[in-house]
Amino acid sequence: MNKKILAVLIVFMFAASGLLAYEYSGVNDHKSAFTSSQAPVEVTGVHWYNQTSSMLPAPGSGDVPLYVTFTALATENVSGFINLTSPFSYSYISGPNSDVKSVYTLSLKAGNRYTIMQMVNISASASGNLYEENITLSTSSGSSNANFTLPIGQPSLSVVTYYTNPPVIYQDQKGIKLTVVTSNTGTSNANNVTAGIYSKYFNVISPANYSIKYYPLGKIMNFTFYLDAKNVSGSAPIYFSMYNITYTLKSRINSDQYVNLKITEASDKLVSGEKKQIITFYINNTGNKTFRDLNIHMLMPSVISIHIPSSNPLAALDADNVTYSSLKPGQSLRVTFIVDVSDVYSGNYPVQLLVEYRFNNTESVFYKTATFTEKVSPSPDEEIEHNIIKPEYLVPIVLVIAILIIIGAAVRHSHKKEKNMNKNNKK
The missing domain is CATH 2.60.40.10 (Immunoglobulins)
Known part of the structure; x- marks a missing residue:
């Protein structure tokens, strides 16, 4: 008899306990007690930056405005906010230690469209492209969530090509110009990009590295470094690091130059x-x-x-x-x-x-x-003048001149003799 009474008392106590728990939940955690699966709105648009933008933010972005547009399915008064989960967080509006949500009080009319905005930070460790988030809406009868897909972009930085000036490198050569051509072919801009080089075969003269706050999507960017070759020869790889990825740039240092x-x-x-x-x-x-x-x-x-x-x-x-x-x-x-x-x-x-x-x-x-x-x-x-004084022509010329002189002398002598004979005849 006593055992039966004890069993009844135990069952009664468990029942009473459950009733008290139910009443506590309903009074003090109203949203959880009356959560409905049917939200009074349907999300029709999600945009970053502005209400018409197609740009996507990258991991590590901060203070990015997020706009969520929805259509009311019922006419009622609601308060709502965008509910964010990791890797997203609410931007600080005032004070260094308080996450601030933007909470909206709306008078919904069935068929009308509404847009709410929230400033958002995105963790640098975000590795996905699509995340499931929701809008939490509260009415007089309870709360509900309207789900939406939130996309983010991922930059894709890579080396397109590289070259040196001069193209042929020799031992101990100074002031070699290395140009690395890169591009961003991803789906978003890249934030806080660092780039630098290292090689045990070269001394990096300048710059030690680059730090770029913003690498736009779809752009090509050149990084230029000045190097001095060391007194080595043979294969001399250069390691170029950018956005946490390291690329091997092949190069070669030739033995001493010779000038000819x-x-x-x-x-x-x-x-x-x-x-x-x-x-x-x-x-x-x-x-x-x-x-x-x-x-x-x-x-x-x-x-x-x-x-x-x-x-x-x-x-x-x-x-x-x-x-x-x-x-x-x-x-x-x-x-x-x-x-x-x-x-x-x-x-x-x-x-x-x-x-x-x-x-x-x-x-x-x-x-x-x-x-x-x-x-x-x-x-x-x-040529004529030169030929005249050649030895082989000189003797004939002298002979000709001598003959001409003899002939001239004979003519003069003949004329003189003829003249004398004429004088004698006159006498």
Whole structure:
């Protein structure tokens, strides 16, 4: 009997406990007790930045306005706010330690559209593209949620190409310019991008790294670094880091450079007495180093001089100077000067060529000279004059002159004898 009474008492106590719990929930947690699965609105639009924008924010973005548009399904008064879960959070409006929601009081009319806005922070660790969030709405009879999909973008930064200037790198070379071309082909801008390089084969001169607050979507961006090559040779990879990804840039450091500038002359035919004639030289780079800022001079004074037009006497200032921007390994230059040999007799004459040049990344000027012998051939008039005094023609000429003298003397003697005979006859 006592056992039956005890069992009834235990059942009664559990029942009473459940009733008290139900009454507590209904009074003090109204939203949970009367949550309805049918929300009085339907979400019809979600936009970041403004109500018509199609741009998406990236992870790590802060203070981004979020607009949610919905259509009322019933006519009633509600209060509502956008309910955010990780990786989203509410932006601080005032005070450093309080998350602030934007709560709206709305008088809904069935069929009308409404938009609410919330300032949002997005965690830098967000890795997805789509998140399920909701609007929480409260009415006099309870609360409900209207779900919506919230998209965010993901930037996609990558290396498009890279190159160095000069393209061929040698041991201990200074001031090498490295350009890395990148692009953002993702679905959002990239925020707070850092980029830098490292290589045990090079010393990074400047800059140590880049820090960019904003890398726009769909854009191409170049990063430029200046390096000094170390005293090594062979494969020399460079590691380029950007947006937490490291890329290997292949490069090579060649052994010591050798300089070989070869100057030759063409077989030009110069004729004595002529003003405008051509002398041609060839300059060949048979080394493995590029020559820059070449200035080529035919040195004066010389018997063979540069032709200066009478109509442009100022041409004398630079007529003996030919310039080229560069001469790469294996290339050849053809250099032509117009010369004046109008006052020059036939013969062999020296001509000296001076080449000034620089190398990459240096202001130092280097020189190379070459001396050649130019042959000036006689003009037709000089040829005749020259032939007259040749030994093989000299004896006949002397004989002819002697004969002419003898003939002249005989004629004079004959005339004189005839004259004397005429005098005697008159007597």
